[in-house]
Amino acid sequence: MSSDPILKVEDVQVSFPVGGFGRRNSILGVAGVSFEVNRGETFALVGESGSGKTTLARAVNGLQEISAGSITFEDQRIDELDPRAMKPVRKRMSMMFQDPVGSLSPRMTVGDLVTEPFRIHGIEGRNLRDEAERLLTLVGLPTSFDSRFPHQLSGGQARRVGVARAIALDPALIIADEPTAGLDVSVQGEVLNLLNDLRERLGLAMVIITHNLHVVHHVADRTAVMYLGRFVEAGETEEVFSAPQHPYTAALLSANPEPDPDKTHDRITLPAEVPSLLARPSGCEFHTRCPWAQSQCSFDAPERHVTDERVIACHFPLAPGARPPEQKESVLS
Amino acid sequence: MAELWRPIRKILREPLGALGLFLVLFVIFGAVFADLLTSWDPTKINPRDRFQGPSANHLMGTDQLGRDLFARVLHGGRIALFVALVSTAVSLVIGIVLGLIAGYGPRWLDNLMILLFDAMKSFPTVMLALALVTLMGPSLTAVMVVVVLVTVPGYARIIRTQTIALKTSEYVTAAQSMGASSARILRVHILPNVIGPLVILASMDIPVVIGIEAGMSFLGLGVRPPTPSWGSILNDGFTNIRDTAWIAIAGGVPIIITTLGFTFLGETLRDVFDPRLKGR
Amino acid sequence: MTTLRIDNLNVSFSTEAGPLHALKNVSFDVPENRIVGIVGESGCGKSTLINAILGLLADNGSIDGGSILFEGQDELTSLPSSRMRDLRGPRIATVFQDPMGALNPVISVGKQMLNIQYRSTLSKDEKMNRAVEMLELVRIPDARAALARYPHQFSGGMKQRIAIAMALMMEPALLIADEPTTALDATLEVTTIELLKDLQQKIGCSVMFISHHLGVIAELCDDVVVMYAGEVVERGTVRQIFQDPRHPYTARLLECDPARQSERTRHLPTIPGEIPDLRARPAGCIFANRCDLVSDACSAPPPDKDIGDGHVARCIIADCPEETGVTA
Ligand SMILES: Nc1ncnc2c1ncn2[C@@H]1O[C@H](COP(=O)(O)OP(=O)(O)OP(=O)(O)O)[C@@H](O)[C@H]1O
Ligand SMILES: Nc1ncnc2c1ncn2[C@@H]1O[C@H](COP(=O)(O)OP(=O)(O)OP(=O)(O)O)[C@@H](O)[C@H]1O
Ligand code: SF4
Ligand code: SF4
Numbered sequence A: 001m002s003s004d005p006i007l008k009v010e011d012v013q014v015s016f017p018v019g020g021f022g023r024r025n026s027i028l029g030v031a032g033v034s035f036e037v038n039r040g041e042t043f044a045l046v047g048e049s050g051s052g053k054t055t056l057a058r059a060v061n062g063l064q065e066i067s068a069g070s071i072t073f074e075d076q077r078i079d080e081l082d083p084r085a086m087k088p089v090r091k092r093m094s095m096m097f098q099d100p101v102g103s104l105s106p107r108m109t110v111g112d113l114v115t116e117p118f119r120i121h122g123i124e125g126r127n128l129r130d131e132a133e134r135l136l137t138l139v140g141l142p143t144s145f146d147s148r149f150p151h152q153l154s155g156g157q158a159r160r161v162g163v164a165r166a167i168a169l170d171p172a173l174i175i176a177d178e179p180t181a182g183l184d185v186s187v188q189g190e191v192l193n194l195l196n197d198l199r200e201r202l203g204l205a206m207v208i209i210t211h212n213l214h215v216v217h218h219v220a221d222r223t224a225v226m227y228l229g230r231f232v233e234a235g236e237t238e239e240v241f242s243a244p245q246h247p248y249t250a251a252l253l254s255a256n257p258e259p260d261p262d263k264t265h266d267r268i269t270l271p272a273e274v275p276s277l278l279a280r281p282s283g284c285e286f287h288t289r290c291p292w293a294q295s296q297c298s299f300d301a302p303e304r305h306v307t308d309e310r311v312i313a314c315h316f317p318l319a320p321g322a323r324p325p326e327q328k329e330s331v332l333s
Numbered sequence B: 001m002a003e004l005w006r007p008i009r010k011i012l013r014e015p016l017g018a019l020g021l022f023l024v025l026f027v028i029f030g031a032v033f034a035d036l037l038t039s040w041d042p043t044k045i046n047p048r049d050r051f052q053g054p055s056a057n058h059l060m061g062t063d064q065l066g067r068d069l070f071a072r073v074l075h076g077g078r079i080a081l082f083v084a085l086v087s088t089a090v091s092l093v094i095g096i097v098l099g100l101i102a103g104y105g106p107r108w109l110d111n112l113m114i115l116l117f118d119a120m121k122s123f124p125t126v127m128l129a130l131a132l133v134t135l136m137g138p139s140l141t142a143v144m145v146v147v148v149l150v151t152v153p154g155y156a157r158i159i160r161t162q163t164i165a166l167k168t169s170e171y172v173t174a175a176q177s178m179g180a181s182s183a184r185i186l187r188v189h190i191l192p193n194v195i196g197p198l199v200i201l202a203s204m205d206i207p208v209v210i211g212i213e214a215g216m217s218f219l220g221l222g223v224r225p226p227t228p229s230w231g232s233i234l235n236d237g238f239t240n241i242r243d244t245a246w247i248a249i250a251g252g253v254p255i256i257i258t259t260l261g262f263t264f265l266g267e268t269l270r271d272v273f274d275p276r277l278k279g280r
Numbered sequence C: 001m002t003t004l005r006i007d008n009l010n011v012s013f014s015t016e017a018g019p020l021h022a023l024k025n026v027s028f029d030v031p032e033n034r035i036v037g038i039v040g041e042s043g044c045g046k047s048t049l050i051n052a053i054l055g056l057l058a059d060n061g062s063i064d065g066g067s068i069l070f071e072g073q074d075e076l077t078s079l080p081s082s083r084m085r086d087l088r089g090p091r092i093a094t095v096f097q098d099p100m101g102a103l104n105p106v107i108s109v110g111k112q113m114l115n116i117q118y119r120s121t122l123s124k125d126e127k128m129n130r131a132v133e134m135l136e137l138v139r140i141p142d143a144r145a146a147l148a149r150y151p152h153q154f155s156g157g158m159k160q161r162i163a164i165a166m167a168l169m170m171e172p173a174l175l176i177a178d179e180p181t182t183a184l185d186a187t188l189e190v191t192t193i194e195l196l197k198d199l200q201q202k203i204g205c206s207v208m209f210i211s212h213h214l215g216v217i218a219e220l221c222d223d224v225v226v227m228y229a230g231e232v233v234e235r236g237t238v239r240q241i242f243q244d245p246r247h248p249y250t251a252r253l254l255e256c257d258p259a260r261q262s263e264r265t266r267h268l269p270t271i272p273g274e275i276p277d278l279r280a281r282p283a284g285c286i287f288a289n290r291c292d293l294v295s296d297a298c299s300a301p302p303p304d305k306d307i308g309d310g311h312v313a314r315c316i317i318a319d320c321p322e323e324t325g326v327t328a
């Protein structure tokens, strides 16, 4: 792996206060995460819903204060910058949000929305109308759309407006939270191909959060799997997909729905009870649901094992193609 | 043009809305064209014509000083509408600014301002009016200051609540991620989305404002004689209600018509454009 | 009995540049006790269809003809709005595309879940318990504590699951779900699909399920309706559509699914060309400008060809499978 990291995240934690029954408590939405993203690289974050992917993305973008760790972007510590100092950074790093329509200001027209970055950064000498036209064409929307309001767009059209806005200032890094949710497979292909073109032409780096494992498989160079605010496994996409070593990864990949009504799925089912962040399980935090759990797992937290190819946090990494043992009641209860 | 017609058509479809709109236009018409509708001077005293009943000459009769009541009602309407519109506009501006600051600013400032709004709100209107008049003397300005003080807390609270709701919305976060300043976020992304319901609520408050003006003038705390006001006409009427009921009627009916008109119109606006506000 | 029968429905939006025909002659049934999936290009009118059913079209939208018959008795296109309000929620529950929009940001989740039970005669505690039960069913951790929290304190997927819980709590006759699983990870998505299937069988309701995730459609649905540019171009059972697609658009759509690409590729397949301008719909086949198999005959509106067993496709060559170029 060439080492030219544009983004370096070290031991980042994010805690949220939760006011429970008079006491002030806090939960760790992100509980210590480290990774690097190289120029021109696509890094995918997958994992359980509620595992802290969006929170991590917001932390990297400075929208969410971190309670520990550090974030370095283009050789500059950005986690301690005040809003004014952060402003130039925001030109270089843009973000796409999970909710396509909800992330567009409802009383602004599409034309105003896609040129908003120019106005915020006071970029002179460009004709905003021309820019709007250029951006809309780039994302495959008719230029006549520039007078529409967000509620007059379909979900997919709103998504393209989001893409247009994210690439408006030619950023070096795009953090995309669910960039293709709500798109049909053909438009999804177009958006991903567009982002890929920009990656090739401009050396754009991307952090992409998505639940669509098929998409991850095709576009991501490396993939990290999150569970309860931590990485349980990370590595080259191809290898993680062909030989998952962490039981959660294996379960996640086996669940992926296939477009074939007659396909018989050989799924690794997980017990339903998702642990609460207020009461994290002892030992390996996955042991309450892990089909491979041994008694050691319930009190002894596995070290994060880092090699060149793989980061893995499990006492008993899986061999390729492993199937769960007969589930033992005593371990699961 | 079509953009303007659509909301009006919607209002006209509701019977109460149509009635409200008609009444409001009727009152505005009377106030605006007061000088054309009558040749009487509303302040001119005619001792010889005291307590005349309604006639072709004096459409609504005259009062204890012989002033033409029709002229006084029309000009009183001017005062009432002037107070209502100006003070509501001032309240809106102040309420919006305070509400945005409370909603978007730090927590402690919000708490402080909420305390302030509640304190203002809990102060009885009559006491407030008396206190102010003692300070400033009875005048139109005193009336408007009372109105502003009474209505601002409500407006500010609504704006605050909505601002808090929008503060965590994804499009505001998106604007933050692009580097927009707080001022820009408030102006471009929040204000346009909170102002609609407020305007509707303000239109429903206009009867209250008119009531305050009439009430204060009735008590002699508002506009000073001889300037006509519906409240002072009503007062003149009450002093002589036994023999000359028409004076009280001349002062009271316009208040009722205006109140009903604005209430119907405001409620229709609310139901048609923002049903979520119901029950506020 | 069919739960919902849509017949020749037409919907248009008035825009500055003239009327935009968002739905044109849409017909299909949602039979009792079945799950009907709707797929199609982004912007093809799926959400518009839902809004038309619910009587919630935007101000500039109007129904220009056709009928939507609910449970064989209520004609939804002409129902008085008070009666429509009674149906919405208890009889026709909806999970909207935008989970944030469906939840009120300033009211706690618990309060919102109580509010939608306003018709029920249960005590407040019982209603609370039901809410907790539903949240547990959709796998919200700490369900009881979650009731006190506000929507923005949940992740995107959690909000989506809360919206599903709220819709199912009503035990409706028809559940409409507009992309309800986009923010769920694969394990949860599968769990949610299974939950939907279970509840659907338990309550005995029909489901209209919109999704772009073809894998989910294949796994969950009994029937599939394929839409393109406001028209139903093909409908049939899930096997007919996935294994024997007859409309060229359906075939192209299935081919574009990255799940079908076994080789890893950076460049994903797409359908070249643009959807036609809905303000000036072409006289002939709506897919003609992007269709590889277009011929002169396609300049006339193609008929709905019945292929048998309820399989219908709006294409002149739908009955000659060797010509549709399908690689199923
Ligand atoms: N403002 C907040 N206050 C309290 N808790 C929060 C807040 N925002 C997020 N959380 C909690 O932090 C955890 C992580 O949330 P996050 O949105 O990062 O999840 P996610 O991985 O993006 O999930 P999804 O895939 O469903 O979008 C969740 O348990 C969520 O409830
Ligand atoms: N209020 C409106 N005014 C004008 N055009 C509209 C309005 N609402 C929707 N449209 C247009 O109608 C078409 C259908 O929109 P709709 O939201 O139904 O699509 P959809 O199938 O739900 O797409 P997606 O899968 O992307 O959500 C789109 O071209 C959209 O731009
Ligand atoms: S450490 Fe034990 S419980 Fe944790 S994932 Fe590995 S096998 Fe499962
Ligand atoms: S009718 Fe013609 S243009 Fe339309 S889908 Fe069939 S072959 Fe293609």
Ligand SMILES: [Mg+2]
Pocket (backbone or CB within 6 Å): A053, A054, A055, A098, A177, C155, C156, C157
């Ligand atoms: Mg998220």
Ligand SMILES: [Mg+2]
Pocket (backbone or CB within 6 Å): A154, A155, C046, C047, C048, C097, C178
């Ligand atoms: Mg839609």
